Amino acid sequence: MLRERVKHILQQGREGQSVTVRAWVRSKRVSKNVAFVVVNDGSSQRDLQLVVDANNPSFGKLEEVSTGAAIRVDGVLKKSEGKGQDWEVHVDKLDILGGCSDDYPLQKKGHTLEFLRDIAHLRGRSNTFGAVYRVRNQLAMLIHEFFQGHGFQWAHTPIITASDCEGAGEMFQVTTLDLNQLPRDATGAIDFKQDFFGKRANLTVSGQLNGEAMALGLGDIYTFGPTFRAENSNTTRHLAEFWMVEPEMAFADLQDDMVLAEEFLRFLFREIVRRCPEELGFLGQHYKNMTPEQIADLGEHAFGRISYTEAVKELSAAKVQFEYPVSWGIDLQTEHERYLTDTVFQKPVIVTDYPKDFKAFYMRLNRDNKTVAAMDVLVPRIGEIIGGSQREDRIDVLRQRMMDVHINPDDLAWYMDLRRYGGCPHAGFGLGFERLVQYVTGMANIRDVIPFPRFPQGVAF
Ligand code: 4AD
Ligand code: MG
Numbered sequence: 001m002l003r004e005r006v007k008h009i010l011q012q013g014r015e016g017q018s019v020t021v022r023a024w025v026r027s028k029r030v031s032k033n034v035a036f037v038v039v040n041d042g043s044s045q046r047d048l049q050l051v052v053d054a055n056n057p058s059f060g061k062l063e064e065v066s067t068g069a070a071i072r073v074d075g076v077l078k079k080s081e082g083k084g085q086d087w088e089v090h091v092d093k094l095d096i097l098g099g100c101s102d103d104y105p106l107q108k109k110g111h112t113l114e115f116l117r118d119i120a121h122l123r124g125r126s127n128t129f130g131a132v133y134r135v136r137n138q139l140a141m142l143i144h145e146f147f148q149g150h151g152f153q154w155a156h157t158p159i160i161t162a163s164d165c166e167g168a169g170e171m172f173q174v175t176t177l178d179l180n181q182l183p184r185d186a187t188g189a190i191d192f193k194q195d196f197f198g199k200r201a202n203l204t205v206s207g208q209l210n211g212e213a214m215a216l217g218l219g220d221i222y223t224f225g226p227t228f229r230a231e232n233s234n235t236t237r238h239l240a241e242f243w244m245v246e247p248e249m250a251f252a253d254l255q256d257d258m259v260l261a262e263e264f265l266r267f268l269f270r271e272i273v274r275r276c277p278e279e280l281g282f283l284g285q286h287y288k289n290m291t292p293e294q295i296a297d298l299g300e301h302a303f304g305r306i307s308y309t310e311a312v313k314e315l316s317a318a319k320v321q322f323e324y325p326v327s328w329g330i331d332l333q334t335e336h337e338r339y340l341t342d343t344v345f346q347k348p349v350i351v352t353d354y355p356k357d358f359k360a361f362y363m364r365l366n367r368d369n370k371t372v373a374a375m376d377v378l379v380p381r382i383g384e385i386i387g388g389s390q391r392e393d394r395i396d397v398l399r400q401r402m403m404d405v406h407i408n409p410d411d412l413a414w415y416m417d418l419r420r421y422g423g424c425p426h427a428g429f430g431l432g433f434e435r436l437v438q439y440v441t442g443m444a445n446i447r448d449v450i451p452f453p454r455f456p457q458g459v460a461f
Contacts (some may be wrong), residue, residue: 046457068100289442388429
């Protein structure tokens with residue numbers, strides 16, 4: 001008999017069907033004549049109830065069937081007369097695959113998210129994290145579906161790199177040098193020629209630069225992989241290791257980029273509700289998240305649009321007191337972003353044409369010489385989830401911008417080549433995957449939407 005997934009049984013079960021279930025025990029209730037064991041195998045938000053008759057030889061084993069144990073059951077599926085479930089399995093045979101010590105930390109009572117974060121190796125067995133991880137999985141699949149459906153090709157860009165895409169110097173270094181005995185050159189500086197790659201290398205902060213090279217050959221591409229930032233920010237929105245989705249389009253400008261970003265997110269909002277209705281229902285009920293209907297509804301409406309300059313006017317006119325004062329030229333802080341989404345627009349909003357001074361070197365300079373063809377997508381409660389731009393395709397302007405921010409164009413000669421050999425207008429963006437999962441699931445802390453989060457002083461599990 002094949003193992004049946006609980007999700008499958010609950011969706012497509014037939015009265016009288018024989019089933020084999022392998023799952024973990026959530027709870028157990030034993031009385032004189034009968035015992036009820038509630039199990040879950042991770043496939044479904046809903047649990048499955050098992051019924052063991054006192055006459056059954058397996059009844060004696062129930063002593064060891066404690067919360068957390070892994071069991072295997074053969075039985076028959078029947079419509080349930082009890083409250084709370086449609087189906088139950090009447091057990092013929094029960095085996096314990098793995099018992100569970102009685103110090104198992106996940107008991108039936110609700111636990112705080114902070115407590116569960118300390119047992120990240122076990123939290124996937126809780127209702128909350130089961131829901132979050134299933135939503136995360138489905139969002140990842142939908143991302144591929146969207147891009148593949150639009151003719152974009154998935155490009156694999158390197159994780160180890162010698163360039164700093166965002167120019168922010170927030171990189172983790174990769175080296176095989178002996179840190180206790182660093183080789184020195186004639187001037188006394190560390191001799192990276194002796195390092196594994198013959199030069200300094202680091203973990204990538206973004207796949208974009210390689211993504212541009214791929215787009216300027218394949219047309220439309222996207223990357224989807226892990227990225228790393230050594231920002232020392234202990235916030236609810238930052239991770240040291242996070243996943244990014246980066247589409248890049250040849251023959252496209254900022255307008256095309258915004259259209260793509262909006263279509264993409266609205267598709268995800270509509271479709272995730274169809275894929276994970278029970279998970280999102282559960283999260284909506286327990287975490288003051290949007291209801292599934294509200295999430296789907298986000299997909300039905302146009303996002304707000306505003307330029308940075310107009311946004312600064314809105315913020316300056318606001319009646320609230322911001323911690324960081326607003327004037328033209330400042331980088332928008334989370335409190336400003338949230339004022340725009342939560343108060344002014346009350347929906348996702350795209351902010352465009354930021355001052356060049358705090359944006360990356362690769363963004364296309366606008367005609368005013370002060371702003372760049374950039375766009376950020378902000379969503380309520382979270383702020384920025386997408387950052388993107390049209391790329392600077394004029395080699396002279398690019399070279400000047402690099403020199404202005406102390407990046408040596410010679411170090412990125414291959415990137416400059418893309419402007420010399422059939423360069424063209426092109427644009428793209430990066431979606432922070434965990435921020436998307438955070439928005440959709442309603443989790444307040446980004447550390448609760450990735451199974452094993454990495455952050456300053458945090459590399460457990
Ligand atoms: O705005 P960012 O820095 O843009 C880039 O990296 C571009 N190269 C993207 C591109 O145009 N191809 O990062 C993109 C997104 C942010 O909007 C945010 O959602 C997320 O990545 N992000 C983080 N998410 C979690 N933890 C962090 N430390 C993050 N830093 C950025
Ligand atoms: Mg950004």
